[in-house]
Amino acid sequence: MREKLRAARKARNLTSRNVAAFLGVSERAYNHWENANRSMSEENWLKLFDYFDREIPLHELMEKTERQKI
Numbered sequence: 001m002r003e004k005l006r007a008a009r010k011a012r013n014l015t016s017r018n019v020a021a022f023l024g025v026s027e028r029a030y031n032h033w034e035n036a037n038r039s040m041s042e043e044n045w046l047k048l049f050d051y052f053d054r055e056i057p058l059h060e061l062m063e064k065t066e067r068q069k070i
Helices: 003-011 016-023 027-034 042-051
Strands: none
Touching: 003 016, 003 027, 016 027, 016 042
16 A cells, blocks of 8 residues: 555545546545555656645655555
8 A cells, every 4th residue: 555645635535536537537446555555657646746736746756565566
């Protein structure tokens, strides 16, 4: 799971549907990314970085887990 991504979303009282709509993808696709079931494109990471007002360093937002390889 991408703890930083989920924490950033919840800290702003956003649903996964809100973030998915911003990215122009389905909520299911976004949930796969947030749960580290699939990797996300660099373009979408950059969009998220801007969406979260650049408050979280991009390298922290993209932090890998043992299950997830970007």
